[in-house]
Amino acid sequence: MYSLKRSQPMSVSDAPNSEQSAKIHLPRMSESEALKKIRHTTSHVMAMAVQKLFPKAQVTIGPWIENGFYYDFDNPEPFTEKDLKAIKKEMIKIINRKLPVIREEVSRAEAIARIQAIGEPYKLEILAGLQEPITLYHLGDQWWDLCAGPHVENTAELDPKAIELESVAGAYWRGDETKAQLQRIYGTAWETPEQLAEYKRRKEEALKRDHRRLGKELGLFIFSDQVGPGLPLWTPKGTVLRSTLEDFLKQEQLKRGYLPVVTPHIARVDLFKTSGHWQKYQEDMFPMMAEDEKAKAQEQGFVLKPMNCPFHIQIYKSELRSYRELPMRLAEFGTVYRYEQSGELGGLTRVRGFTVDDSHLFVTPEQLDAEFLNVVDLILTVFKSLQLKNFRARLSFRDPSSDKYIGSNEAWEKAEGAIRRAVETLGMNYFEGIGEAAFYGPKLDFIFQDALEREWQLGTVQVDYNLPERFDLEYVAEDGTRRRPVMIHRAPFGSLERLVGILIEEYAGDFPLWLAPIQVRLLPVGEEQYPFVQQVAAQLRSLGLRVEAATSGDRLGKLIRDAEKDKIPVMAVVGAKEVESNALSIRTRASGELGAIPVSEVLERLQSASKHYSNF
RNA sequence: GCCGAUGUGGCUCAGUGGUAGAGCACUCGAUUCGUAAUCGAGCGGUCGCGGGUUCAAAUCCCGCCAUCGGCUCCA
Numbered sequence: 001m002y003s004l005k006r007s008q009p010m011s012v013s014d015a016p017n018s019e020q021s022a023k024i025h026l027p028r029m030s031e032s033e034a035l036k037k038i039r040h041t042t043s044h045v046m047a048m049a050v051q052k053l054f055p056k057a058q059v060t061i062g063p064w065i066e067n068g069f070y071y072d073f074d075n076p077e078p079f080t081e082k083d084l085k086a087i088k089k090e091m092i093k094i095i096n097r098k099l100p101v102i103r104e105e106v107s108r109a110e111a112i113a114r115i116q117a118i119g120e121p122y123k124l125e126i127l128a129g130l131q132e133p134i135t136l137y138h139l140g141d142q143w144w145d146l147c148a149g150p151h152v153e154n155t156a157e158l159d160p161k162a163i164e165l166e167s168v169a170g171a172y173w174r175g176d177e178t179k180a181q182l183q184r185i186y187g188t189a190w191e192t193p194e195q196l197a198e199y200k201r202r203k204e205e206a207l208k209r210d211h212r213r214l215g216k217e218l219g220l221f222i223f224s225d226q227v228g229p230g231l232p233l234w235t236p237k238g239t240v241l242r243s244t245l246e247d248f249l250k251q252e253q254l255k256r257g258y259l260p261v262v263t264p265h266i267a268r269v270d271l272f273k274t275s276g277h278w279q280k281y282q283e284d285m286f287p288m289m290a291e292d293e294k295a296k297a298q299e300q301g302f303v304l305k306p307m308n309c310p311f312h313i314q315i316y317k318s319e320l321r322s323y324r325e326l327p328m329r330l331a332e333f334g335t336v337y338r339y340e341q342s343g344e345l346g347g348l349t350r351v352r353g354f355t356v357d358d359s360h361l362f363v364t365p366e367q368l369d370a371e372f373l374n375v376v377d378l379i380l381t382v383f384k385s386l387q388l389k390n391f392r393a394r395l396s397f398r399d400p401s402s403d404k405y406i407g408s409n410e411a412w413e414k415a416e417g418a419i420r421r422a423v424e425t426l427g428m429n430y431f432e433g434i435g436e437a438a439f440y441g442p443k444l445d446f447i448f449q450d451a452l453e454r455e456w457q458l459g460t461v462q463v464d465y466n467l468p469e470r471f472d473l474e475y476v477a478e479d480g481t482r483r484r485p486v487m488i489h490r491a492p493f494g495s496l497e498r499l500v501g502i503l504i505e506e507y508a509g510d511f512p513l514w515l516a517p518i519q520v521r522l523l524p525v526g527e528e529q530y531p532f533v534q535q536v537a538a539q540l541r542s543l544g545l546r547v548e549a550a551t552s553g554d555r556l557g558k559l560i561r562d563a564e565k566d567k568i569p570v571m572a573v574v575g576a577k578e579v580e581s582n583a584l585s586i587r588t589r590a591s592g593e594l595g596a597i598p599v600s601e602v603l604e605r606l607q608s609a610s611k612h613y614s615n616f
Numbered sequence: 617g618c619c620g621a622u623g624u625g626g627c628u629c630a631g632u633g634g635u636a637g638a639g640c641a642c643u644c645g646a647u648u649c650g651u652a653a654u655c656g657a658g659c660g661g662u663c664g665c666g667g668g669u670u671c672a673a674a675u676c677c678c679g680c681c682a683u684c685g686g687c688u689c690c691a
Contacts, residue, residue, distance in 0.1 A: 070686095078619060169686030170619025177688045181618060184686070212684095216627080225664080225682060284690080336691085341617050342682090344689060354691065436690095445691090457691060495691045525650050553647095554654090561652035575650055587651060 024198040027191070029066050033150070034191055039064035040137075041101055041151045042091075042163055042189040043071050048143040049090035050075075050185070053083075059145060060122040060173065060182055066453070067199065068188030072171050074122065079183050084165040087185070091163070098156040099140035103149060105133045111146070122173070161193040164200075209451040211504035212347040218509055218567060220500070220517070221348065230345040230352030232497060237517035240546065242496050244515055246333055249357055249382065249492065256378060258331040258359060263311035265335060266302045274470055275310040276406040280439040284338045308334035309440075309489055312360040313471050316485075321475040323364055326485060327371050331359035333496070348501035349456050355496040361488040362473070368486050372422045372461065375490045379446065379459045382492040385613050388448065388506060391458070393428050395419055396436030396443040405439050407466035415463040416442045440466045441489070451505040458494035458502060463487075509567045510589060513609045513616055520547040520606065521568045522584070523559040525575035532579045536572075536599060545606055564589065570616050572602065588616050 027035055043062040046069075050057050054075055062071030073079075079087075106114070108127070111134045115123045123146055127134065130146070137151055138144040152158065164187060171184040190196045207213070215221050220238035227233060234242060250260070269288055272278040277285065290301035305311065312330045321328065335355045344350055363371045383391065397416050398405050405412070419442055423430050430444075437443060441464035445457045464487040467473075474482045493499040503511075513519055520540060522533045533549045540547040548568075550559045556573065563571045572584035577596070584602050586594040597605075609616050 081621075167685055168620055171687045172618080175688075177618070181687080183619075186686075223683090229682065338690080341689065343617065343619095343687080346684080350690070356691065452685095460691070491691070493691085498691055523651085526648050528648085555647095555649050556651060557649090558653055559651090564652055571651085573651065577650090585651080593651065 024194055026195060026198050026202070029064065032191075035189075036064055037150050037152045038158060038162075038191060039069040039189050040147065040149065041155065042158055042187065043069040044101075044137060044139060044143070044145055044147070044151070045091050045094050045155060045158065046087060046165070046185065046187060047071050047073075047145060048094055048139055049087045050079075051143070053086055053090055054079075058120055058122055061126065062145075068166070068186060070184050070186045072173075072182040072184045074173075074180060075183050078170070079168045079185060081168070084168065084185065088163075088165050091165075092160045094139070094142075095155045095158050095160055097140070098154055099142060100154050101151045102138040102140075103151070104136045104138060104144075106136060108132065108134055110134075111136070114144075115146075158189070159191075159193060162190040162196045164188050164196060206451040206453075209505045209508045210347075211349075211450070211501040214504050214509040215348070215501075217565075218504075218517075220504070228352070229342065230340060230350070232348060232351055232353075238500070240517040241500060241511070241515060245493070245496065245499065246357070248385065248514075252378060252382065253329075253331050253359070256329075256374065257327075258329040261312060261315055261330045261332050263308060263315075263332060263334060264305075265337070266304055267311065269299050269301055269303055271310045271314075272303060275313075275467060276440065276470060277306060277310070280404055280406060281306060284340070286337055286339050304337040305334075306336050306338045308332060308336060308356060308358045309360055309467060309487075310471075312358075313467060313473065313487075316360075316362050316473060317471060321362070321485075323475050323477050323483075326475060327361050327363040327367055329359055329361045331357075334358045348497040349450060349454075351497050354498070357491050357493040357496065359490055361490065362468075362475075362485040363488060364475070364477075364483070365486055368418055368463070368488070369421060369425075371488060372418060372463065373425065375461050375488060376422060376426060376444070379461065379490070379492040383446070383459070386503065387512070388502075390449060392447045393423065393430040394433045394436065394443075394445045394447055394457075395423065395430055396433045396438075396445050398437040398442065399435030402435065405437065407440065407469065411465035411469070412442065415465055418463045419444050419461075438462055438464075438489075440464050446494075448502050450502060456498055456502065458499055459492045460490065460494055462489040464489060511567070511569070512613060513569050513606070514611075514613050516546070516567075516569050518546055518548050518566065518568050519610070520545060520570045520572060521559075521563045521566075522547065522549045522572045522574060523556060523563065524549070524551065525556050525573065527553070528576065529574045529579055533574050536574070536584070539599075540603065540606070543603060543607060545610065560587070570606070586616070590615055 029035055043064070047059050047062060050073055051059065057073045057075040060072040060074060062069060111127055112124065115127065126146055134146065135148060136144050137147045137149060139155065166186045166188055169184045169186065170181045173179040173182055188196065188199060190199060218237065219235050220241060221232045221234050223232060269278060285306050286304045288299070288301040288303050290296035295301055315330055316328060333355050335353060337353045340350060340352050345352065361371055398412060423444065441462050443460050443462040446459035447455050448458050449455055468484050468487055473485050475485050477483045522537055524530055524533045530551050533551065537547050537549040560571060567589060569589050571587040573587060574584060578584055581596065583596040583598050585596045586602065588594065605616055
């Protein structure tokens with residue numbers, strides 16, 4: 001902020017409000033045609049520079065993205081960070097040559113001939129997927145690529161000071177891990193150097209919100225190499241946060257007729273053979289534990305559960321069920337284990353052991369639509385209480401060309417139809433994700449972004465006709481016949497771990513009072529106030545509030561600084577005056593100093609804020 | 617799993633072939649203090665792990681592990 005203001009001399013048109021003048025509008029791709037042109041052309045300039053410095057490099061694709069652009073190359077050697085510097089230098093040279101960007105329309109045959117002349121096989125593949133007219137974009141007479149455009153008219157329109165090459169990464173050709181691995185260079189480009197500076201500033205801000213960093217700073221969870229990758233350990237503070245979330249949802253579920261259950265973490269392989277996990281989900285599961293070689297050979301071992309559904313199904317199946325019992329909503333905070341590939345793990349958003357706020361609803365076909373809507377209502381209520389607003393709803397359907405699913409077409413169509421009806425009844429905005437379904441059924445997923453704008457699925461509702469079939473589930477209908485229930489799998493949080501990760505970033509560590517691991521810290525001015533502070537702390541604690549007394553002997557300034565850094569929502573300063581008047585001088589993180597307030601009033605306000613998910 | 621980068625006290629980081637450092641945290645002592653850091657002393661590291669090169673390795677080489685940015689895959 002500071003450096004930005006300094007680099008931006010005040011002008012007459014600047015708002016007098018300093019905060020206003022420090023803010024620079026960063027255009028989004030959707031609103032700026034100019035950015036698209038800049039990024040397209042910049043990526044071409046980069047590709048030209050790369051091919052100049054690395055003559056063996058082949059060009060593949062290079063689109064603009066939300067914050068910049070990338071280009072994928074096939075090069076015998078991976079690029080290093082040092083290479084990026086050289087490439088940037090070469091790009092500046094190209095830009096300074098003021099090359100005109102020329103659009104040319106060619107026939108398919110002509111395009112093939114030109115590509116063959118320069119020996120770029122990837123371009124031939126790209127060309128095969130293009131519709132006529134085929135357009136080429138030239139940088140002067142130096143370099144060209146297949147491209148739909150648009151572009152700026154001359155490289156001189158690019159500002160080298162508004163361009164940055166950011167990172168290199170491996171990427172598969174056509175996004176297919178069985179195909180060649182290419183070298184991707186990510187870059188960013190803006191209209192002005194000020195926009196680039198603002199982009200960098202926001203990236204740094206985002207880094208400060210990163211839940212991995214805040215989780216460490218606030219002491220919420222840890223990872224231990226000795227325990228293993230992707231297996232978080234929850235500290236006392238983090239556990240308070242987690243259980244507060246659990247309690248909140250349990251309350252909500254109790255109101256809605258959910259029935260709590262508890263099931264084990266492991267089960268026989270056979271259970272997962274019946275469910276289909278062993279056939280369709282095995283590579284996501286930890287290897288089977290077998291008692292001996294014979295058991296191993298016969299696949300008679302136990303496995304850690306990757307999902308809770310087969311267990312809940314067993315409880316449903318344990319008795320003959322009547323239609324009068326349905327919908328039956330079995331709920332459990334069930335911890336599951338999935339063998340995620342090592343490179344995919346990260347913080348709390350992608351782990352190998354996590355707790356799903358899981359429930360399986362067994363319903364009659366007639367009840368399905370209404371019950372589905374009830375679930376969506378619960379999920380939206382939960383998000384609202386957590387103040388989570390920025391999410392997208394995705395209809396996650398199967399990819400009909402894939403064989404990774406179980407069940408009949410008919411079952412799938414019925415399930416997908418039910419989900420579609422629900423979102424249309426609710427008038428929700430949504431998009432479709434083909435190939436995003438679970439192996440047993442389609443889903444309605446709620447997708448959130450983390451601080452670094454990566455997308456994560458949290459809440460989910462799934463309609464399932466397949467597992468009831470595979471486990472031969474039944475209920476006795478009104479007419480005495482045996483019928484098959486439909487299952488709804490649902491998890492509003494998705495997983496406690498991922499939810500906490502997203503919440504930390506959403507709040508930047510500043511949890512609302514009801515979620516804060518420590519809600520109040522009492523700050524005595526001197527040692528004379530220790531007895532009073534201890535007594536008030538005990539009083540608050542007895543009311544279920546989470547409170548700490550800062551009796552380290554440090555001076556008030558230091559205590560306040562520490563409390564601010566720990567992001568404690570309510571600080572209560574106690575000196576001689578407060579002891580005398582039985583009051584607390586309240587300072588909140590949100591609003592600063594509020595002055596002296598009688599202890600009894602503070603108690604009331606804390607309890608009320610806690611109960612109503614609001615601030616002090 | 618794949619490509620690249622990184623790994624030094626609890627935390628943040630300096631140290632690039634020759635005796636392991638700083639700040640914060642922690643412990644002790646002094647200070648008794650009113651809204652974002654009181655002063656001083658002390659404790660603390662087989663430099664991720666294993667192997668190699670060298671008279672000598674945190675530093676160079678090889679392998680492994682973990683983390684980070686991507687890719688692929690997902691709650």
